[in-house]
Amino acid sequence: MPSGADTLLLExxxxxxxxxxxxxxxxRLSLPAVLGEILAGIILGPHAARLIAPTANVYAFAExxxxxxxxxxxLETRPQDLLRVGRQSLRVALAGVVVPFVLGFFYxxxxxxxxxxxxxxxxxxxxxxxAITARVLADLHVLNARFARxxxxxxxxDDILGMILLAVVSGIASGGGIRWLHLGVTFAxxxxxxxxxxxxxxxxVRRVRPGLRHISLQNAPLVLSLAICLLLSWAAARIxxxxxxxxxxxxxxxxxxxxxxxxxxxxxxxxxxxxxxxxFTIGARLDVHLFSGDVLLDAFIISLLAVVSKVVGCGLPVLxxxxxxxxxxxxxxxxxxxxxxxxxxxxxxxxxxxxxxxAIVIFMTGFTTIMAPPLLRVLIRDQSxxxxxxxxxxVAAREGGGDGA
Amino acid sequence: MPSGADTLLLExxxxxxxxxxxxxxxxRLSLPAVLGEILAGIILGPHAARLIAPTANVYAFAExxxxxxxxxxxLETRPQDLLRVGRQSLRVALAGVVVPFVLGFFYxxxxxxxxxxxxxxxxxxxxxxxAITARVLADLHVLNARFARxxxxxxxxDDILGMILLAVVSGIASGGGIRWLHLGVTFAxxxxxxxxxxxxxxxxVRRVRPGLRHISLQNAPLVLSLAICLLLSWAAARIxxxxxxxxxxxxxxxxxxxxxxxxxxxxxxxxxxxxxxxxFTIGARLDVHLFSGDVLLDAFIISLLAVVSKVVGCGLPVLxxxxxxxxxxxxxxxxxxxxxxxxxxxxxxxxxxxxxxxAIVIFMTGFTTIMAPPLLRVLIRDQSxxxxxxxxxxVAAREGGGDGA
Numbered sequence: 001m002p003s004g005a006d007t008l009l010l011e012x013x014x015x016x017x018x019x020x021x022x023x024x025x026x027x028r029l030s031l032p033a034v035l036g037e038i039l040a041g042i043i044l045g046p047h048a049a050r051l052i053a054p055t056a057n058v059y060a061f062a063e064x065x066x067x068x069x070x071x072x073x074x075l076e077t078r079p080q081d082l083l084r085v086g087r088q089s090l091r092v093a094l095a096g097v098v099v100p101f102v103l104g105f106f107y108x109x110x111x112x113x114x115x116x117x118x119x120x121x122x123x124x125x126x127x128x129x130x131a132i133t134a135r136v137l138a139d140l141h142v143l144n145a146r147f148a149r150x151x152x153x154x155x156x157x158d159d160i161l162g163m164i165l166l167a168v169v170s171g172i173a174s175g176g177g178i179r180w181l182h183l184g185v186t187f188a189x190x191x192x193x194x195x196x197x198x199x200x201x202x203x204x205v206r207r208v209r210p211g212l213r214h215i216s217l218q219n220a221p222l223v224l225s226l227a228i229c230l231l232l233s234w235a236a237a238r239i240x241x242x243x244x245x246x247x248x249x250x251x252x253x254x255x256x257x258x259x260x261x262x263x264x265x266x267x268x269x270x271x272x273x274x275x276x277x278x279x280f281t282i283g284a285r286l287d288v289h290l291f292s293g294d295v296l297l298d299a300f301i302i303s304l305l306a307v308v309s310k311v312v313g314c315g316l317p318v319l320x321x322x323x324x325x326x327x328x329x330x331x332x333x334x335x336x337x338x339x340x341x342x343x344x345x346x347x348x349x350x351x352x353x354x355x356x357x358x359a360i361v362i363f364m365t366g367f368t369t370i371m372a373p374p375l376l377r378v379l380i381r382d383q384s385x386x387x388x389x390x391x392x393x394x395v396a397a398r399e400g401g402g403d404g405a
Numbered sequence: 406m407p408s409g410a411d412t413l414l415l416e417x418x419x420x421x422x423x424x425x426x427x428x429x430x431x432x433r434l435s436l437p438a439v440l441g442e443i444l445a446g447i448i449l450g451p452h453a454a455r456l457i458a459p460t461a462n463v464y465a466f467a468e469x470x471x472x473x474x475x476x477x478x479x480l481e482t483r484p485q486d487l488l489r490v491g492r493q494s495l496r497v498a499l500a501g502v503v504v505p506f507v508l509g510f511f512y513x514x515x516x517x518x519x520x521x522x523x524x525x526x527x528x529x530x531x532x533x534x535x536a537i538t539a540r541v542l543a544d545l546h547v548l549n550a551r552f553a554r555x556x557x558x559x560x561x562x563d564d565i566l567g568m569i570l571l572a573v574v575s576g577i578a579s580g581g582g583i584r585w586l587h588l589g590v591t592f593a594x595x596x597x598x599x600x601x602x603x604x605x606x607x608x609x610v611r612r613v614r615p616g617l618r619h620i621s622l623q624n625a626p627l628v629l630s631l632a633i634c635l636l637l638s639w640a641a642a643r644i645x646x647x648x649x650x651x652x653x654x655x656x657x658x659x660x661x662x663x664x665x666x667x668x669x670x671x672x673x674x675x676x677x678x679x680x681x682x683x684x685f686t687i688g689a690r691l692d693v694h695l696f697s698g699d700v701l702l703d704a705f706i707i708s709l710l711a712v713v714s715k716v717v718g719c720g721l722p723v724l725x726x727x728x729x730x731x732x733x734x735x736x737x738x739x740x741x742x743x744x745x746x747x748x749x750x751x752x753x754x755x756x757x758x759x760x761x762x763x764a765i766v767i768f769m770t771g772f773t774t775i776m777a778p779p780l781l782r783v784l785i786r787d788q789s790x791x792x793x794x795x796x797x798x799x800v801a802a803r804e805g806g807g808d809g810a
Contacts, residue, residue: 006642008465009472013635020628027621057465060413064466067414139623216432218544219677223425226678230418237411265667266674272624273631273675 019276032373041283065278073134074251089153091317099313100125120347127162129337130155201253221261290359299363424681437778446688470683478539479656494558496722504718525752532567534742535560606658626666695764704768
């Protein structure tokens with residue numbers, strides 16, 4: 001019998017169970033379960049206890065797990081709801097890119113870093129990683145709240161802006177300067193993709209829907225939904241966006257038909273199985289040994305700047321919606337993720353960034369990722385009567401209907 | 406953005422969609438969808454059209470897909486139902502091992518093959534691969550019928566016997582003879598595992614059940630079920646059985662609580678997503694170029710012997726249940742799978758088996774795999790009033806309740 005299956009199964013079992021055990025412990029401490037899953041990865045992963053070193057196959061499951069986290073979030077976001085907050089989301093995303101970049105750049109220059117290094121670290125502070133926020137919002141059943149919609153919308157814009165910034169930065173770094181034409185095409189593709197998904201995608205689904213009756217396959221709506229999810233995730237990655245943004249669009253496109261097709265409980269189940277591998281590997285990637293003395297201090301300051309800049313940059317544009325909403329949006333946009341790590345890695349490979357600056361970016365990513373969920377949870381729980389939130393009872397009822405079927 | 410995610414997503418999308426398109430075409434031709442999924446792999450795979458060459462990551466998804474096919478089948482099989490057919494299943498498995506081995510051995514000797522080669526080819530004809538049969542039975546909603554239970558029970562015994570045979574054959578082949586003590590331990594482990602799962606496993610779940618109320622995690626029953634599935638699959642592989650048999654046991658252990666915990670629609674959804682990768686890769690592994698002239702004739706005869714020997718060997722012991730049941734059991738036990746391929750591969754690596762004998766085994770595996778689903782379907786559809794089948798209406802109602810929730 002093949003021993004390959006053997007190790008893969010043991011790995012998946014160990015990761016799944018440890019992630020869930022840590023999740024349960026965190027739930028009992030009134031902390032978000034997702035944070036427990038990440039911590040399980042940090043503690044048991046290859047940089048600390050070395051109990052579990054995820055293999056390439058596990059990372060593949062993790063990638064698809066991230067897809068389903070955003071697909072699930074998308075399914076609970078109707079396009080018209082997203083459009084209603086479109087202007088706020090755009091403002092949040094824009095300011096949320098500018099403020100962190102400026103703060104990061106000036107701190108790194110002040111500290112004596114070279115201009116190109118400062119540019120890379122600043123660029124790494126820009127892109128929000130929405131997977132963790134989406135999971136926390138889903139766990140708290142507030143994905144339908146107004147501030148949650150602003151966050152999800154801003155995440156879409158943010159991803160487009162982050163992509164452009166990455167192209168600009170690596171263009172500068174490669175010495176070839178900025179290739180404006182290429183940049184323009186990339187930008188147009190991303191905007192076109194987003195507009196198509198929001199305005200035309202749902203109409204296509206509406207047109208296709210009656211045809212499903214003629215399909216002989218069992219579970220035709222589920223099969224179609226999974227195919228759309230994989231297709232849009234791939235398409236988003238293909239044009240240079242994050243694959244998970246494509247998965248979010250797939251959910252968005254199908255959101256209106258999710259109750260009719262009973263998608264939520266089924267997609268939730270797939271998510272329940274695959275997502276722990278994603279969150280565990282986030283933790284497993286974090287090397288706690290990179291930090292010492294000066295680097296740690298810089299890392300800490302940059303992390304605080306990363307938090308403050310997003311809270312200010314993303315919170316201010318929606319201050320008129322009330323302080324609770326502004327704060328939640330700011331904190332929700334706080335986590336940095338794979339884009340930050342890629343920017344830093346590109347810089348490292350091009351010798352534009354030192355090992356210590358690289359470590360700083362990794363620390364900042366971990367710090368913002370780990371701080372966001374408990375803060376978000378406290379804000380939402382404590383101020384659940386605040387402006388901009390759907391009444392808890394209503395949300396619970398709606399969620400229960402989708403989840404429990 | 407990482408291009409790794411990009412290719413993985415494209416691969417998963419292409420395989421998923423092509424498998425489903427072929428499945429739909431086959432459904433429309435009143436052939437089993439699973440056969441279409443396999444054919445998609447043969448045609449588009451690396452040995453024919455070369456459109457899709459599955460990577461290691463896809464094979465990992467395929468392995469877990471096979472796990473969920475058997476987990477789903479197990480969830481619809483209550484332990485007490487399996488026990489009721491235990492004696493018949495054991496007889497079916499025993500005769501289903503002896504008859505193919507004898508027929509295969511004598512044909513290969515007759516044809517002029519060496520004794521050790523004949524032993525390997527004969528051994529490859531023994532082990533039933535139940536994943537395909539389980540899927541066909543599930544598609545036709547007859548997993549609860551008596552003949553289906555006999556098949557699933559026999560598959561468990563068959564796997565234990567096949568494992569012993571593999572140990573014997575590779576012991577002989579390695580020149581060290583048979584290590585009786587090791588063999589005895591392996592046998593005892595497998596039997597102990599099976600008995601534990603059937604008699605004690607469900608009791609443990611019954612004991613644990615009230616404790617679930619105290620767990621704070623969302624979807625605690627689903628999480629527990631997934632953990633049990635991964636654990637038992639790994640444990641089965643660990644003691645030398647097929648991992649999928651462990652997954653079947655996991656389903657069996659949980660079958661009594663599946664309705665209460667609403668497991669079916671959720672596990673079905675995961676299965677719906679992952680299983681196509683398994684069936685597609687079965688097809689993709691099949692190299693159609695290995696066959697020419699003499700080899701093709703031998704391959705064809707061995708394939709026919711493989712069919713006849715299982716139909717006779719597995720059918721005769723249950724003839725008193727009526728001819729329809731006997732025929733269904735025989736055909737249901739017909740597909741050979743990964744164990745046959747492993748036996749042949751071990752023989753090839755030890756220079757005990759020629760390239761042509763290896764090709765013959767591959768052909769036989771493909772032939773039995775491809776012939777079983779349409780035959781099974783015709784038998785079940787045409788004779789659905791026959792002895793040993795639950796009334797179709799009843800089965801449909803039961804299935805609809807589990808599936809549609």
